[in-house]
Structure formats: structure tokens, C-alpha cells
Amino acid sequence: MKTRFAPSPTGHLHVGGARTALYNYLLARKTGGTFLLRIEDTDRGRHVEEAVPMILADLKWLGIEWDEGIEAPGQAGPYRQSQRLPIYTGYVRQLIEAGLAYCSAEVAAEPDAAVPAAEGAKGPMGFRRPAQLPTKEQTLAALDGAAPAAIRFLCPGKDVTIHDEVFGDVCIPADQQEDFVILKSDGFPTYNLANVVDDELMGVTMICRGQEFLGQSWRQALLREALGFRTPLYAHLPLIMDMQGRKLSKRDGDVDVHSFRKAGYLPEALVNFIALLGWNPGGERERMSMKELVELFSPDRIGKSNAKFDREKLLAFNTDAGACADEDRLLVCFRDYLSLNETPIPGGDAGLLRRLLRINKGFRTFADIPARCGVLFKADTDYAFDEKAVVKVLVKGEPTGYAVLAEIRGELAGLAWEAPAIESWVEKFCAARSLGMGKVAQPIRVAVTGNTVSPAIVDTLVLLGREKTLARIDRCLAGKTV
């Protein structure tokens, strides 16, 4: 089996596209087939050149590797449609010669203009075939550049039935079809033509893509038939919606793979989560590695109904993945996270990073780490005191936190600055004054971080070091907390 993912470079990879890529990858791996990556850059208006490397990077980060295509040359290249123009015009010429395509100077309608006009009307609207078709010679002349005109496919006018692995047989009636453009007036092919030609030439045998294409598959089926191409297997995927049930879009917050990477998510968590949007292995199994997904994936377990993208559940998957991953793996990902974000945490010291990972166990995303520990890496005079925290922990109560802190300051100065020593000192201190841990740890925490949240107090102090700890406590005691 040969599958493919064929993104259009207009921006970062979207989670919907990522799932399509993942399923195609899984299908190929599962069957020992080939996964191909092709760039469909035929829309020069929306084209964003930088999007190409961005999409490749997003796929690699997810662990979705392709066997053939851009950056992995094979027999059927080039793998960018903009570099294959002569191939497409060759097939268009073939269609014109066969009397199956004609030129059309009609200007494109606005995308949404047709819909309101159709209210109350029956049947489809939009393009109408002219009563008098241009001659073959006129069309050929247009193709060769005589005048700017688009080339349309002459529909045979017959019902088309698509066999889909997910949705079964779906029939698109002839009266819903119309002559569609295959070559735009700028000389670039449309999706329908380029896609069909490339899939044939590149030997793609399984087309797995979003359900939005199912209702228009008749175009590709008709084109294949006219061109004498083979019929591939189809598997259309239910759509991914937002929590309101609307089409998932940027408006719902970040839905790009890259934004999750930058936000501190683990790729294995994202992969596991999106794999389950529209598919499941049956039973109660939910947590799966990429390797397990390859083993368990099966197109006949792909569902038919749309799924909502629940960020809460993704967060839970990430928390779990973070707890399960070994430290070496986490270190690699954490470094990646730091390289993408501005944080006070220095990224160069692997030992330090490992310590941070250890004392922050239970983190939800990597972003939790600078949120909890970032202040420890700032200058001792460069952090603010949270007013509510100061009042609650230092001012109120009897004895006050300030009073306890002053005592602590004195004892801390002479301590050996190692975790075990500090640990036992805290215990003894609490016991001696019959104070709860909270009454001791919290004042220290507020003094050295300005807030009530940080890793365990011993870890926090060891990480800070004696000098900085004392300097911060002194600053706090001096009353410079507001």
C-alpha cells in the first residue's frame, strides 16, 4: 500500500492535517507500504514559501517520517506541484484532444456569492455550461497562451459512486455535477487535476483525507476515468470540530501543531490524542505509543461521526506522557521547549535541567516549570512580592510569618547547604517550636519567590543556593515586599 499526505503550504500544520498525516503514516507502516509526502502549492495567491519547512518540521517533531517525497527523492519526483506544470498541461492537452475539455473565459464567482442566491432555488447553482462550446482549436490556442482562459472538464453527466472504506458506497448524482476548472488561467492546475495526476504517477494506492472531500470525489473519479487512470482505495475521515461543534479554526485558540510544541506539550501525547479523534483500537485501551499505534491501527475502526477537540483531555494525556517518559527523553523535549521560548531558565546545563525535571514531577506541560521555577533564576532584586501572599503568609497569624522567618534566617546561615541537611534542619526546627510545616515552609517560599507556589521547599532552597536564599530573605525582612 502506498499512502500520501499532500499539504498546501499556507501556514503551520493544523491538528486536523496532522491527524490525516498520522493515519496515512500508520496505514503505510502497518502494511509495510510507503508513505509519501507531496507539496500541493498550486495556489500562488495563498502560497507561503516559509510554510514548507515549517510543515516538514512539524511532521518530524511528531515523529511522522515519510519514505518518499520532498527531501526524500524517489522515482516519481519532483514532489512539489509547482515544479510539475508541464506534466499537468500535457494531460490537459490530452483531454482537449479527446474533446473532454474546453476553454472558458467566465470570471470566477465569489466563493460565498452563489449560496445566498440559491435560497429557494432547486438544484445546484454556479457555473452553467455555455450553449455553444469553444472548438478544439480555440481551446488548444487558449492553452498555448493566446488569451487568458481557464480550461474546464466536460462532465459526461452520469451518476458517480465512490467506494469508501469508512463511509461505504456514496453516490453523487449527475445533476449535482458541473463542468469544473482543471487548469486555471494562470497556467496552474487546480487541486482536482494535479491531485489525480500525481496520485497516478506516484503510484498512490490509498487516499486517506478529510471528509470534506468525499462529496467532491466525483470530480477526481471522472478525471481518472477520462485519463485511463487506476482507481485507488479511499478512506475519508470524520472532521475535527471545536467544543462548540463548529469547524476547528484559529479562532478557537492555537490549533497548530507548532503552537502545542511551543506551549510545552510532548509530541507523543499529541500523537496519541489525535490518533483517538475518529479512531480507536476497540475495548478500553487508550494510551499508546507510536509503535503500538502502528500495530493496532486499522481503517475499519475509523468512526463516521465528527469529533470535538477537547483540550482538557489532551492536557491529561500530556501529564500522563510526562510522567511516563524517561528522563533522557524529557530532557530532549524540555530543551526543545526552552529553545522556542524566552524563559529565565538557562538551557545549556543538562545537569540543571535534569534537576528541574525531577523536582517538578507531575507537571502538566513544560510551561509549568518556568512558571514555578523561573523566579529562581532571576536577579535577587528582580522579582515582585504578591501582596495577598505576603499578607496571608507573613503578616497574619501568631507568630507572624515575619517573626518565624527572622528566626529561620539566623539558623539558615550556618547550615550545610545540601538537601539532607536542610531537610533534617526543617524537621527539627518545626519540632522545636511545635510549628507545622506550612508555618515554616510558606514564609520561606514567599520570601524567596514572592509567591506561594514553588517546588518542595528543600528543592527550592538547594536550587537557589545559600547566598541567594539569604539575600532574598534579607530583602524580604527589610520590608521591601510591596
Added chain:
RNA sequence: GGCCCCAUCGUCUAGCGGCCUAGGACACCGGGUUUUCAACCCGGCAACACGGGUUCGAUUCCCGUUGGGGUCACCA
């Protein structure tokens, strides 16, 4: 609006005629653990859209209704 598709807890879903007093996970609620936050542990709440059939028996099969989605570009 035409056409196409879909329909189990709030969400992702298991279920492929009796195993279902409908299972799991996330979220939520309650409790526990605890030096903070998070994590963690235990318990709980919560669904077969509706109406007809078919059948000894329907969440499972059929039809209709309703609801939702997609599509109808010189975008992919």
C-alpha cells in the same frame, strides 16, 4: 436551498439482537494524601435524540422526524 454524511454520558468513545441494572477515559462533584501549586489515591454524578416498525427480544436492523456536519471556487 439542492445533494451527501452523521447521531451512546458535557467531551473522546466501547457496544457489531439477548453478556447492558449500557463499560472505559477526560472534565465535574465529594473524600484522602500533602509545606504551596500540580501530581497522586478512593468514591460519586452522568448517555442509548424522538416516533414508528421488524423480532420472543432492540442501544444494536429498517423507515420517518428532529438535530448536527460537509459540499455546491480559476482554495485545497
